[in-house]
Amino acid sequence: MPLSNAPAHRRQNPVLQWMSIVNGIGNVHQGTTSGAPASGAWPNANRAIYVPVLVDAPATVYRLWYYAGATASGNYDLGLYDINFKLLVSTGSTAQSGTNGYNNRDVTDTTIGRGIYYVAMSLSNTTGTVLRSVASNFATYHRAFGVLQEENAVPLPATATPAALSTNYIPVIGASLRATF
Amino acid sequence: MPLAQPRLGPVNGPTILAITSEGSERQGFAYGWQTPATGAPVANLAYMFPFSVSDPYPVVNGFVVNGTAVAGNVDIGIYDTAGNRLVSSGATAQSGTSTIQLLPMSYTLAPGLYYCAFSASSGSANFLRWPASSVWFRIAGHFQQSTAHPLPATATFAAAAQNDIPIFGLTRLTVV
Numbered sequence: 203m204p205l206s207n208a209p210a211h212r213r214q215n216p217v218l219q220w221m222s223i224v225n226g227i228g229n230v231h232q233g234t235t236s237g238a239p240a241s242g243a244w245p246n247a248n249r250a251i252y253v254p255v256l257v258d259a260p261a262t263v264y265r266l267w268y269y270a271g272a273t274a275s276g277n278y279d280l281g282l283y284d285i286n287f288k289l290l291v292s293t294g295s296t297a298q299s300g301t302n303g304y305n306n307r308d309v310t311d312t313t314i315g316r317g318i319y320y321v322a323m324s325l326s327n328t329t330g331t332v333l334r335s336v337a338s339n340f341a342t343y344h345r346a347f348g349v350l351q352e353e354n355a356v357p358l359p360a361t362a363t364p365a366a367l368s369t370n371y372i373p374v375i376g377a378s379l380r381a382t383f
Numbered sequence: 384m385p386l387a388q389p390r391l392g393p394v395n396g397p398t399i400l401a402i403t404s405e406g407s408e409r410q411g412f413a414y415g416w417q418t419p420a421t422g423a424p425v426a427n428l429a430y431m432f433p434f435s436v437s438d439p440y441p442v443v444n445g446f447v448v449n450g451t452a453v454a455g456n457v458d459i460g461i462y463d464t465a466g467n468r469l470v471s472s473g474a475t476a477q478s479g480t481s482t483i484q485l486l487p488m489s490y491t492l493a494p495g496l497y498y499c500a501f502s503a504s505s506g507s508a509n510f511l512r513w514p515a516s517s518v519w520f521r522i523a524g525h526f527q528q529s530t531a532h533p534l535p536a537t538a539t540f541a542a543a544a545q546n547d548i549p550i551f552g553l554t555r556l557t558v559v
Contacts, residue, residue: 256394285397285555316438318397342448342511343419345483345559346550348397366483366558 217383218255218263218321219376220349241271241302242334245369250324250355252283252364253372254348262313265378266293267306268323271331274298278330279358280307282377283320287362290314292322295357298330306383322362323375324355333374341367392437392494398446398559399499400552401432401513401525419511421450424549426506429531431462431498431538432548433524439493441555445472445486447501448511448550453477455505458533459486459551462498466538469497474533477508483559501551502532510549517544 266280281292291312299305325332337343349372350364424430445459460471472486503510525543528535 254397256396258394316394318394342481342483343550346398346400346446346448346552348554348556348559350556350558364558 216380217376217378218257218319219374220253220255220321220372239333239335239374241331242336242371243273243328243331244325245328245371246353247327248324248354248356250322250352250358250362251367251371251373252320252322252350252352252362253375255319255321255377257314257316257319260313260315261379262311263291263309263377263379264311264381265306265383266291266309266321267304267376267378267383269333269374270298270300270303270305271333272301273329273331274301275329276325276327277356278323278325279356280375281322281358282312282314283322283362284314285318287320287364289358289360289362292358295326298325304383306378320350320362321375321377322358323373324358326356335372335374336370341370344370344372392435394438395436395440397556398552398554399434400550401548419513419550421509422512422547423506423509424501424503424512425545426455426504427502427530427532428545429500429502429528429534429538430545430548430551431500431526431528431540433496433498435496436492437494439491441491442470442488442553443557444554444559445488446552446554446559447477447484447486449477449479449482449484450509450511451480452507452509453480454507455503456532457484457486457501457503457508459488459553460500460534461490461492461553462500462538464496464498466540468534468536468538471534474504477503485559498526498538499551499553500534500538501549502534503549504532510551512547512549514547517546520545520548
């Protein structure tokens, strides 16, 4: 078959997360001092942090997840927003439990189209921890990649009103396009 | 046989800058491995990096990441591959230390290849920058132009010769 008849090439990883150069914002992590994410207390009570992910072809989101840090405390909410910041699906406010590992939650199967989406997480206090990335040049570096935040966001709002990121903190969060993760 | 469906490329992100997938990773490598640091650009030199969009992309802001001192004016613009300026912010006073400064503009890009350009009028202006050899910038498709503030209506592409590039870009967001 001639090359011109090949099907359209689209990239798609089974997991949507911001560190991916395929479905994420990629090189942001190269601006970190340590090069590796580490456990860190949530930067402000009830703050939501929105991190962009890219979807090149229609897909179904089955699970939302975060990587827990060393201490579990308070309530968290995980969600997926479209580019207009409409909440598509979320876990709802849930007590944080488990440490130092993936906390992945089944959510209503949600079919999404090609486009930009935001995976969001909020946490109700500053005792709970999450694995997070810290850039060497404060939040301005993360801001350049489109990471946003919102206060008073537990549970996550139906429509987000994001503001500029004020803290040097990106949680390791994402969405799974498979039922198992 | 015609294609059954459009050959769509990767979705663009909420921001477009040199080290996101619209930039270096499209070229097959990454040059952001070093830690960004603040510093001054060459006054009146236009820094230009290539990027492509796969879907219509509504640009609403250019932006720069200011460092610890501000001085003079800054300009952000978009050029087509022939060097025609499509839109620019125009020379704007640099404002706000250690923060992102938005430079409003309004232009919807059709799918294709473009160049994003930056110039600043003062060698005392301070920005967050990526350090890398000009070798890497050149093979990533970057160009530069001297005496280019404000950004000219027609770009004259010259080989990139700097060993760093200010962090600047475009976004469809109203806030970053």
